[in-house]
Amino acid sequence: MNHAQVLELDQVGFHWSGSHRGLGPISASIREGTLVGLIGPNGAGKSTLLRLIGAFWTKDAGAIRILGQDVTALSASERAQRIAFVPQSLETQFDLTVREVVELGRLSQRSWRDRWAFKGGLAANKLEEILAATELYDLKDRPFNTLSGGEARRVLLASALAQEAPLLLLDEPTAHLDPGHAVKFLNLVREMIQKQHITVLMAYHDLATVGLYADVLWVMNHGQLILEGSPDAVLTDPRIPEIYDANLISMLHPRNDRPMLIFP
Numbered sequence: 001m002n003h004a005q006v007l008e009l010d011q012v013g014f015h016w017s018g019s020h021r022g023l024g025p026i027s028a029s030i031r032e033g034t035l036v037g038l039i040g041p042n043g044a045g046k047s048t049l050l051r052l053i054g055a056f057w058t059k060d061a062g063a064i065r066i067l068g069q070d071v072t073a074l075s076a077s078e079r080a081q082r083i084a085f086v087p088q089s090l091e092t093q094f095d096l097t098v099r100e101v102v103e104l105g106r107l108s109q110r111s112w113r114d115r116w117a118f119k120g121g122l123a124a125n126k127l128e129e130i131l132a133a134t135e136l137y138d139l140k141d142r143p144f145n146t147l148s149g150g151e152a153r154r155v156l157l158a159s160a161l162a163q164e165a166p167l168l169l170l171d172e173p174t175a176h177l178d179p180g181h182a183v184k185f186l187n188l189v190r191e192m193i194q195k196q197h198i199t200v201l202m203a204y205h206d207l208a209t210v211g212l213y214a215d216v217l218w219v220m221n222h223g224q225l226i227l228e229g230s231p232d233a234v235l236t237d238p239r240i241p242e243i244y245d246a247n248l249i250s251m252l253h254p255r256n257d258r259p260m261l262i263f264p
């Protein structure tokens with residue numbers, strides 16, 4: 001077992017029941033402290049892969065290991081200690097405030113007894129730090145159900161950050177965020193990688209931005225992982241415009257020389 005590998009996918013395969021369509025086999029791994037951008041056209045299988053890694057859905061074949069342990073062998077609270085997941089959308093019927101939703105991220109790692117008692121949550125200073133970093137402090141006592149789409153998304157991100165899990169799975173985390181909040185969020189993720197050595201797998205559609213933040217890109221198409229490598233290599237690969245069926249232009253960011261793909 002190699003401890004530097006936070007996530008290992010070993011011939012992972014999946015089919016929807018009653019359908020011949022599915023995913024894989026996919027083999028890949030992510031080293032500690034890496035931000036992997038997961039790209040690919042609509043329907044490529046990105047969200048499905050994230051759900052399989054988070055064990056929300058169960059693979060049919062192969063193995064998924066987090067820090068050397070098979071995800072399917074972990075209890076729900078053991079999984080929550082290792083994986084934080086922000087799905088594309090979440091509708092809640094619960095009448096919770098912003099502060100409570102953020103604290104729930106942390107409580108998901110605790111036993112049900114502690115969760116019922118709201119015990120073992122975040123230290124107050126840590127909670128304040130996360131609320132401030134996600135610019136939610138002024139909203140902290142608002143009912144979650146009254147927030148705008150972008151505000152609600154920031155709360156879900158804050159809740160995942162509060163979980164302080166070594167692997168963070170993000171499904172289109174900045175969808176619904178305005179550019180200012182999107183950049184702040186991506187910078188916050190990079191800061192957490194630097195300070196807390198977390199590892200991130202992030203499905204992302206914006207090809208002009210993903211190469212500015214990711215260390216590695218994985219490209220999915222038709223349920224397969226077809227390409228992986230540095231943003232420089234992947235974003236200049238001739239297969240990318242083909243799989244998106246778009247006339248994309250490859251260029252370097254004028255300030256930092258990081259690779260970007262833009263539309264003509």
Ligand SMILES: Nc1ncnc2c1ncn2[C@@H]1O[C@H](COP(=O)(O)OP(=O)(O)OP(=O)(O)O)[C@@H](O)[C@H]1O
Pocket residue numbers: 016019021040041042043044045046047048049
């Ligand atoms: N229950 C299901 N039965 C059959 N096919 C399904 C089922 N759920 C999802 N799919 C299909 O699986 C494929 C992969 O979906 P997935 O949501 O993983 O793609 P994605 O890459 O995340 O797409 P997007 O960029 O649009 O979010 C899609 O074609 C989708 O229609």
